[in-house]
Amino acid sequence: MLRQLQIHQLQVRFNGEQILNDLSFKVAPGELFAIIGPNGAGKSTLLKSILGLIHPQQGDVSILGDHRKVIVGYVPQSRVIDDETPISASDFVSLGQISGFLPWLSRKEKKALNEIMQFTDTKRLANKPIGTLSGGERQRVFLAQALVRKPDLLLLDESTANLDPEAQIQMMELVKNAAKEWGVTALFICHDLQMVGTYADHVLLLSRQGYKTGHPEDILHDRKLMTTVFHGSSSENGTMHHVPTESELPLAGFPQ
Numbered sequence: 001m002l003r004q005l006q007i008h009q010l011q012v013r014f015n016g017e018q019i020l021n022d023l024s025f026k027v028a029p030g031e032l033f034a035i036i037g038p039n040g041a042g043k044s045t046l047l048k049s050i051l052g053l054i055h056p057q058q059g060d061v062s063i064l065g066d067h068r069k070v071i072v073g074y075v076p077q078s079r080v081i082d083d084e085t086p087i088s089a090s091d092f093v094s095l096g097q098i099s100g101f102l103p104w105l106s107r108k109e110k111k112a113l114n115e116i117m118q119f120t121d122t123k124r125l126a127n128k129p130i131g132t133l134s135g136g137e138r139q140r141v142f143l144a145q146a147l148v149r150k151p152d153l154l155l156l157d158e159s160t161a162n163l164d165p166e167a168q169i170q171m172m173e174l175v176k177n178a179a180k181e182w183g184v185t186a187l188f189i190c191h192d193l194q195m196v197g198t199y200a201d202h203v204l205l206l207s208r209q210g211y212k213t214g215h216p217e218d219i220l221h222d223r224k225l226m227t228t229v230f231h232g233s234s235s236e237n238g239t240m241h242h243v244p245t246e247s248e249l250p251l252a253g254f255p256q
C-alpha cells in the first residue's frame with residue numbers, strides 16, 4: 001500500500017513556457033483525488049511527472065510504499081486502437097502484467113487476470129477483439145489492464161470522458177471499489193464536476209495562474225474561484241494566488 005505521495009515545489013516548463021509552477025500537495029493513502037482545471041492547465045503534465053515520463057526543472061515527486069516497491073497503474077488520456085487490431089480483450093489486459101521472459105502466463109498471472117476481469121466486469125468481453133468493443137467497454141478493459149497488477153497508485157487521465165452517464169458511474173464505482181478492497185490510491189483527471197463531487201475525497205484545482213487543494217465541497221462550491229479559473233474572470237477580485245502552508249491538506253490555498 002502507498003504510504004505517501006508527495007509533490008514538492010514542482011516546476012515544469014516546455015520551451016520556456018511555465019506549465020507547473022511551484023506545485024506542492026500530498027495525497028493520503030487510499031483516497032480518490034481529483035485533478036480539475038481548464039484545458040492546457042497542466043493536468044496531464046502533472047500525471048506524467050508523477051510517472052517519471054516528464055522530468056521537472058525543479059521540485060520532486062515522492063512515492064513511498066509500505067514494504068515493497070510501489071506499483072503504479074496508468075490509463076492515458078488517449079489511446080488509438082484500430083478497429084482491426086487483432087488482439088483479444090483478455091490478451092490486452094494481460095499485457096499489463098507481463099514481467100518475465102516466458103511467452104505464456106504463469107498460474108498466478110492467469111488467476112490475477114481472471115480476478116481482475118471479473119472485478120471490472122470484462123469477462124464476457126474476453127475473447128472479443130479489442131477494436132470491436134464500444135467506447136465504454138474499451139475504457140473498462142483499459143482500466144482492467146491498469147489494475148491487473150493490483151497497483152498501489154492508479155493514475156487516470158480523463159478515463160470517463162466520452163462515456164454516457166451510466167458508464168461514467170460504472171468506471172468510478174470500480175475505482176472506488178479498488179480503493180476500498182485493496183487500498184489503491186487514485187488520482188483522476190476529470191472534467192465532469194458532478195463526478196468529482198460524488199467520488200473525490202480531495203480535489204486539486206489547477207490553472208496556469210495558481211492552484212488550490214481542498215475538499216470537493218469547498219472547491220466546487222466556491223463560485224468566485226471556479227468562475228475565475230474556468231472563465232478567466234470574476235465579479236469580485238478574481239486573481240488567483242498561490243499561498244502554500246505547511247499544514248496538512250489542503251497544502252495550498254487562496255486568500256478568503
Ligand SMILES: Nc1ncnc2c1ncn2[C@@H]1O[C@H](COP(=O)(O)OP(=O)(O)OP(=O)(O)O)[C@@H](O)[C@H]1O
Pocket residue numbers: 014015019037038039040041042043044045046
Ligand atoms: N511534451 C510537450 N512539449 C511541449 N509542450 C507540451 C508538452 N506536453 C504538454 N505541453 C503543453 O503544456 C500545456 C499543458 O498541457 P497538458 O496536456 O498538461 O494540459 P491539460 O491540463 O491536461 O489539458 P487538457 O484538459 O486539454 O487535456 C499545453 O499548452 C501543452 O501544449
